[in-house]
Every structure is written in structure tokens, then in C-alpha cells.
Amino acid sequence: MGEFRMPSLGADMEAGRLVEWLVKPGDRCRRGDIVATVETQKGLFEVEIFEDGIIGEALVQAGQRVPVGTVLAMINPEGAAAAAEKAGTVPPPVTVKAEPEQLKPAEVPSERPPVRAERLACSPSARRLAAELGVNVEDVRGTGPHGAIQRIDIEQAAQKAASSAEAAAASRPLPAAAGTLQQGMRQAIAAAMSRSNREIPHYYLEMEIDMSRPLHWLEGENLKRPIRERLLPAVLLLKGVAKALRDVPELNGYWLDERLQVKQELHIGFAVALRGGGLITPAIHHVDKLGLTELMKAMGDLVERTRAGRLRSSEMTDTTITVTNLGDLGVRAVYGVIYPPQVALVAFGRIMERPWAEGGMLGVRRTVTVTLAADHRATDGHRGSQFLEALNRHLQLPEEL
Amino acid sequence: MTEKELKEIVFTELKKIAPECDPDDVDPDENIREALDIDSYSFLQLIIALSDSTGVDIVEADYEKVFTLEGMLRYLSARID
Incomplete structure (x- = not known):
């Protein structure tokens, strides 16, 4: 079974708002299909799916803002899904009530130990770095082979934590959408370019x-x-x-x-x-x-x-x-x-x-x-x-x- | 087509490319690409749009003759049937 997650649309993105689902549970999707629209600091994006399968129940509803890596829906393999549905073994869908500004990862069904174990593949050096920077590896989404957590993921997580704290302090009360988009864009560019200048010789x-x-x-x-x-x-x-x-x-x-x-x-x-x-x-x-x-x-x-x-x-x-x-x-x-x-x-x-x-x-x-x-x-x-x-x-x- | 109608067409197309700008504020002999911050891609879209609405095909070699509003209007009015 696959997971369709909030994608990271660039090194500078920390969270995104799911604006609209373009498919409904039970729809058959092919790799590359556009299934949702997501809003980030840089505007609105059409999000593609990266495996074939049947879309499961929406775990995140339109309007919710969730961190990068949050599972938005499960993707059931085509043949297996139909068979499992007949046998009645599909885990009950978990839906999350819309809480627009909530920044905690949405709840993930707990009966999937293999996936969790895979997600926590993490090199010792990345773990050490996580301890140094005060990052909880369980909250980090790995970008390495098979979702392994790498040092760069830890660094990004630490950076995100720092910048989201700053952003929260600085930009919360701004009501105008255009103003926040402009400011968000500047912050996104600032984060990526500062990191570049700091790390890249x-x-x-x-x-x-x-x-x-x-x-x-x-x-x-x-x-x-x-x-x-x-x-x-x-x-x-x-x-x-x-x-x-x-x-x-x-x-x-x-x-x-x-x-x-x-x-x-x-x-x-x-x-x-x-x-x-x-x-x-x-x-x-x-x-x-x-x-x-x-x-x-x-x-x-x-x-x-x-x-x-x-x-x-x-x-x-x-x-x-x-x-x-x-x-x-x-x-x-x-x-x-x-x-x-x-x-x-x-x-x-x-x-x-x-x-x-x-x-x-x-x-x-x-x-x-x-x-x-x-x-x-x-x-x-x-x-x-x-x-x-x-x-x-x-x-x-x-x-x- | 009168000069006024032609000017209206050009202004309408310019507004589509640079919505936040007012072509009335641009001097007739000012370079519109610089004044309205139009990149080469958008400039090509302007040329295509003007060709659709006036029937005049501005060939690439003549682009620099239409970099100003005055030049653009003179170029188009001389070639409109």
C-alpha cells in the first residue's frame, strides 16, 4: 500500500495547505496524474501522484494546512484493493476533522508497522546530528533511498523549525492574502539562498x-x-x-x-x-x-x-x-x-x-x-x-x- | 482603422501583458520593454497578439522599430490595409 503525502515543493517549503482534492476515494489513478492542488508560500501548485493505484479515503480535508510529509491519502494497489475490500480487511478509513491552522501532522492509522519502520531508516551520523540540533527523527521525512533519513533531512528539519518559529513570530497577524504571499515568497527565497551561501563553497x-x-x-x-x-x-x-x-x-x-x-x-x-x-x-x-x-x-x-x-x-x-x-x-x-x-x-x-x-x-x-x-x-x-x-x-x- | 482605435488595441494588449501598468504613463518615445518590464517572451506574445488583432506580421528584423509606442503605432498604421 502506498502513501500520498504533502510534497516538498523546494528546499524552502515547510507546510502546505490542501486547497482541493481533484479525485475522490475509489478513483483509479496513474503515475503522473494531478490529484490535488496545494498552496505554499510561493503560490498554488497542482500535485501529481507518483504511483498507480486506487485513492483511499482522504486523511486530510480541503482547507487544512499540514507539514511536508503528512499522509494525505493512502494509495491501494489496484488488484489487491478490490480483493481486500471483498474480504472486508481494509482498515477503517481515518478522517481528520478540518482544523485549518493546525500544524501537527495528521493522525496516521496505527496498524502499519512496516511502513513506520521503513520511515525510520536513519544513518548513525544523521541520528547524531539530530541529537545535536534537537530534532526528533520521528518527525523527519527521509528523502534518501526507500525514505531513509539523511543528514540533509535533519538539517532541513532544524532549519524549518527555526524559520517557522521566526515566521510565526513575524508574520502571523498579516491578514491580506497578497501581502502574505509576497512576504512568504521573500521568506522562502531568503531561506534557500541563506543556506546556499552558508553551505556551498x-x-x-x-x-x-x-x-x-x-x-x-x-x-x-x-x-x-x-x-x-x-x-x-x-x-x-x-x-x-x-x-x-x-x-x-x-x-x-x-x-x-x-x-x-x-x-x-x-x-x-x-x-x-x-x-x-x-x-x-x-x-x-x-x-x-x-x-x-x-x-x-x-x-x-x-x-x-x-x-x-x-x-x-x-x-x-x-x-x-x-x-x-x-x-x-x-x-x-x-x-x-x-x-x-x-x-x-x-x-x-x-x-x-x-x-x-x-x-x-x-x-x-x-x-x-x-x-x-x-x-x-x-x-x-x-x-x-x-x-x-x-x-x-x-x-x-x-x-x- | 483610426489612429485612436489602433492605440486602443495596442494599449489593451499591453495591459494584458503588464496588468499593473498604465500605458498612458509611458512616454511615446520611451522603450516600452524597459518602461513596462516586458521580457523577451512576453514581447513575443505581444507581437503575436497584435498580429491577430491587426493582421500585421512584425518580422523579427523589425522588432527594434516597435520598441517605442510611437514607433509601434507608426509601424502598424503604415501596414494596416
């Missing part, structure tokens, strides 16, 4: 890339395309990053449990500024597998949904590297702050004409400054510069992107 590498060839190709391509299918330069940059990450995979992944965990999947977080202020970096999934036209569609879709508050939970949780493009403003170079537990952030400034010396000649070219911010625990400058070299190489062959 950043190193920065910068390269100026001649964009004449790729832009010339893009302009020719756009002339052939109907207006709705025109490509933006950002699409070339994103695809170039994806290809370069295939050459230097160590920049795509997480620093967890004091080691680098390289990810096979390439889910690039794309920084989208919100008009009201603040920033969300949802992931574009499998960028390496998308053609330029598909990537442009995916990017447009993501920007629209980010601004409309209709992002999906998976887009907030599985980003493997972040790209930021402040090129629309006059900024020449951007020195980014890495989103933990990611290990790199690639930032582009504005594409602009600059003097360019090549082959003993001085000319004017359109260029862009790309900056790599990387975690020195995970990689060294040598690998980082190989990534920038690869990025340049791929961008100079736009027809192959």
Missing part, C-alpha cells in the same frame, strides 16, 4: 561567447516560421547547456550526504520572474530530448503557468540544475547563487554588440557573457571550464542543437 567562471553564428542561423530559421513558432535566443542557450551537460555530467545533480550524486535526467530549472516581484524556478523536463520547437513550446507553457499559478509539483521538486537569463535587462554578467542541493547554476547576461578581436582583426560581434556558478565540493574549476568550452562549441553549431 561557490566558484565562478566566466566566458564571452560570440553569438553571431547562432543568431544568424536563428534569424534565418524564424523568417521561415509562422509568427507563433518563432524561437527566442533563450531556447538556443538552454539547449546548448543541455548538450554541454552531456559532455560534463558532474554539474547536473545534487550534493547530498557529503557526496556528489550525478543525475541522468536533465531537468533544467528556468528562472521566471513574477510580475508582482519574486522568482520561481520550475523545471523544464528532459531538455536534452526536446527539439528546439518543442523546447520553445515547453518554455512558453512553463512561463504562462508560472505566472498563472498553475505549476505542477514535479516541476518544483526534480530540478537538476538551474539556468537564469537576465539578458532582457541591460545586465552584462550574472553571478548566481546555487539552489541547494543542486551543484551548479548557469547564468546569461544580455546579448549585445561588442568589439571582438579575432585573427588579428578587430570587429563588432553580438556576444553573450555566460557565468558558471558551481559547488567546489562537487567539481573543480578545470571541469567547470570544460563545460563552458563545450557550451561554446555546441552554440557554434546551431543547426545541430
Whole structure:
């Protein structure tokens, strides 16, 4: 039997409000289906389910605010559920009365010892850290293999406890929804960025890339395309990053449990500024597998949904590297702050004409400054510069992107 | 289409992209992308919307001619049938 839990939509989320159930008990769900909407400090999100099965009774009702990791409903395996129901062995559903501001985890049916035991898989070093930081391991949701609790989970729990205490003290009496969302957004960004600056030894590498060839190709391509299918330069940059990450995979992944965990999947977080202020970096999934036209569609879709508050939970949780493009403003170079537990952030400034010396000649070219911010625990400058070299190489062959 | 009607169309589309802004406050020769904080994605959406409502396809090479309100209105009115 599976559990559908309040997801963690980013390292900075402590609790979420279940706004609406989009399925009812007994509904058959497939992995990836959207089953609920959840509100966090960063807005409203559509939450997907991560296994096939039949939705059990709702353990948390619409309107309730519960901590990350709280079981929202059980997921019964398809065949077994039907059989068990016939035999009358399904444990009685437990419903929790709506208590909107309650922050205790909702009660979980007690007759499931195997699941609890699994949840408490916890390394000795994580246990030690928990004791040091005064964190109760039973309250921590593990993100390691099979839900094992890792040091990072303990650290996050300690941080959450501290920041929720501060937040409670500071922001409780604010009634205006817009005001709290704004403030919540700032707090969420503050927590993630402070942790990054405290824990990640950043190193920065910068390269100026001649964009004449790729832009010339893009302009020719756009002339052939109907207006709705025109490509933006950002699409070339994103695809170039994806290809370069295939050459230097160590920049795509997480620093967890004091080691680098390289990810096979390439889910690039794309920084989208919100008009009201603040920033969300949802992931574009499998960028390496998308053609330029598909990537442009995916990017447009993501920007629209980010601004409309209709992002999906998976887009907030599985980003493997972040790209930021402040090129629309006059900024020449951007020195980014890495989103933990990611290990790199690639930032582009504005594409602009600059003097360019090549082959003993001085000319004017359109260029862009790309900056790599990387975690020195995970990689060294040598690998980082190989990534920038690869990025340049791929961008100079736009027809192959 | 009169100049006033055209201006209304452009303002309506600008308000859709930058709802909190008032296009009336923008100087005719000011760069609208900077004044209204419109990124390249939203600017492309503006071009698409204007193409739908006026029938004028602003080609990419001409984007910089329509970065100001004055330039935009001049460009569109010269090409509307």
C-alpha cells in the first residue's frame, strides 16, 4: 500500500495547505496524474501522484494546512484493493476533522508497522546530528533511498523549525492574502539562498561567447516560421547547456550526504520572474530530448503557468540544475547563487554588440557573457571550464542543437 | 482603422501583458520593454497578439522599430490595409 503525502515543493517549503482534492476515494489513478492542488508560500501548485493505484479515503480535508510529509491519502494497489475490500480487511478509513491552522501532522492509522519502520531508516551520523540540533527523527521525512533519513533531512528539519518559529513570530497577524504571499515568497527565497551561501563553497567562471553564428542561423530559421513558432535566443542557450551537460555530467545533480550524486535526467530549472516581484524556478523536463520547437513550446507553457499559478509539483521538486537569463535587462554578467542541493547554476547576461578581436582583426560581434556558478565540493574549476568550452562549441553549431 | 482605435488595441494588449501598468504613463518615445518590464517572451506574445488583432506580421528584423509606442503605432498604421 502506498502513501500520498504533502510534497516538498523546494528546499524552502515547510507546510502546505490542501486547497482541493481533484479525485475522490475509489478513483483509479496513474503515475503522473494531478490529484490535488496545494498552496505554499510561493503560490498554488497542482500535485501529481507518483504511483498507480486506487485513492483511499482522504486523511486530510480541503482547507487544512499540514507539514511536508503528512499522509494525505493512502494509495491501494489496484488488484489487491478490490480483493481486500471483498474480504472486508481494509482498515477503517481515518478522517481528520478540518482544523485549518493546525500544524501537527495528521493522525496516521496505527496498524502499519512496516511502513513506520521503513520511515525510520536513519544513518548513525544523521541520528547524531539530530541529537545535536534537537530534532526528533520521528518527525523527519527521509528523502534518501526507500525514505531513509539523511543528514540533509535533519538539517532541513532544524532549519524549518527555526524559520517557522521566526515566521510565526513575524508574520502571523498579516491578514491580506497578497501581502502574505509576497512576504512568504521573500521568506522562502531568503531561506534557500541563506543556506546556499552558508553551505556551498561557490566558484565562478566566466566566458564571452560570440553569438553571431547562432543568431544568424536563428534569424534565418524564424523568417521561415509562422509568427507563433518563432524561437527566442533563450531556447538556443538552454539547449546548448543541455548538450554541454552531456559532455560534463558532474554539474547536473545534487550534493547530498557529503557526496556528489550525478543525475541522468536533465531537468533544467528556468528562472521566471513574477510580475508582482519574486522568482520561481520550475523545471523544464528532459531538455536534452526536446527539439528546439518543442523546447520553445515547453518554455512558453512553463512561463504562462508560472505566472498563472498553475505549476505542477514535479516541476518544483526534480530540478537538476538551474539556468537564469537576465539578458532582457541591460545586465552584462550574472553571478548566481546555487539552489541547494543542486551543484551548479548557469547564468546569461544580455546579448549585445561588442568589439571582438579575432585573427588579428578587430570587429563588432553580438556576444553573450555566460557565468558558471558551481559547488567546489562537487567539481573543480578545470571541469567547470570544460563545460563552458563545450557550451561554446555546441552554440557554434546551431543547426545541430 | 483610426489612429485612436489602433492605440486602443495596442494599449489593451499591453495591459494584458503588464496588468499593473498604465500605458498612458509611458512616454511615446520611451522603450516600452524597459518602461513596462516586458521580457523577451512576453514581447513575443505581444507581437503575436497584435498580429491577430491587426493582421500585421512584425518580422523579427523589425522588432527594434516597435520598441517605442510611437514607433509601434507608426509601424502598424503604415501596414494596416
